[in-house]
Amino acid sequence: MTDKDPVVELRDVHKSFGALKVLDGVSLTVARGEVAVIIGRSGSGKSTALRCIDRLEVIDDGEIVVCGHRLTDAKLNLRALRQDVGIVFQSYNLFPHLTVAQNITLAPVSVKRVSRAEALETAQAVLRQVGLQDKADAYPEQLSGGQQQRAAIARSLAMKPKVMLFDEVTSALDPELTAEVLRVMEDLAASGMTMVVVTHEMSFARRIADQLVFMHGGRVRETGPGDILLDPQTPELRQFMSHELHAATR
């Protein structure tokens, strides 16, 4: 993985909510096909950093470039940015009044203006990809949490994004359902998708990450391959990992 073809680039990004400094000079580069995993305690700024990439939060200072879109540009085409970026949330956010298939075809039909038939074909393909081919006509409330989250991933994939963002997508799921969602994400990573993942699943993070980013207090404290978790260099990461270990053995 080289830095010469960056899909996502954050340079010295600052962001405050009122008096609370959430991002304090964050820099991060994600190359095409790379999987970046951001870990850290709650409140360390990792979700905010992710949300800034899709401009769900507007930054105070610094620069973000995503798929060639300069996010601080006054003339930024927000809808074009969002067609290039797929995002999956902790709370799924499927549209409850639409079936899974309708959830998936809504944006391709109304935003990208593809034909209904073509959108349905794409829907079938992405549903197969996440293992939900037989759930196309179900409503979200008829699905388990893990199935809903996989449907939400499929909905994002149907827009054929250049980068996928995952914001603690398994935090609301039990271990079994978590595993089925993580499997889908691993398949996706293996298929060459550029991904930025915020997660609390440490062994998953280590497995999947080309680049692991540890955030603490709104800053990137450590970054490197997944194995940095085995040999933390900073006291903060060491402490974070020991908490994780305790949590795992409790």
Place this chain on the structure above:
Amino acid sequence: MELAGVATVAGFVLGTLCAVGLRSGGGMARLCSIYVEAIRNTPLLVQIFLVYFGLASLGLRLSAFVVAVLALTINVAAYTAEIMRAGLDSIPPGQIEAGECLGLSRVQLYWHVLLLPAMERVYPALASQFVLLMLASSVCSQISAEEMTAVANHVQSETFRPFEAFIVLAGLYIVLSVLMRAVFWLLGLALFPRRRRLGTAL
């Protein structure tokens, strides 16, 4: 009858626009909220007289029917606005975020993510508001719009049997209400396939 029908459709459209206006913030929201509060805090009969005599003093000679439709529309739109606003407010912010992140335009977002699900949620409240409107349309006999109550009045003034005339009228209103609820129920099944499929309210 058609009085209530026209006012229901027009009032729903106007009220929904008003609900969107209420959420828009700024001057538009203030204007909508003044309208809604003004209507919800005055009696329907007074509103009807205001429209009737107001238009007349402006030199507009409209039929009693048109005036009645106007007044009822203005009335029911305010209540619809409140109901739809509640529905729109019940949509979680995450839904809007998800819609935005799929690249939906503002209009698409409002239609697919906000208005349709909101309507699905508040549909029972809307339906009962419209039945109420149909019943309230009886008041329009006061400006001699030709509707059922006015007819009953004619009957009792010619036959001198007011109790019988009005008990028949009451029976007719019950039949109409039941019919109207049935129509709304069928319409709901057609409009909201999820309700039909799952048989649940939400």
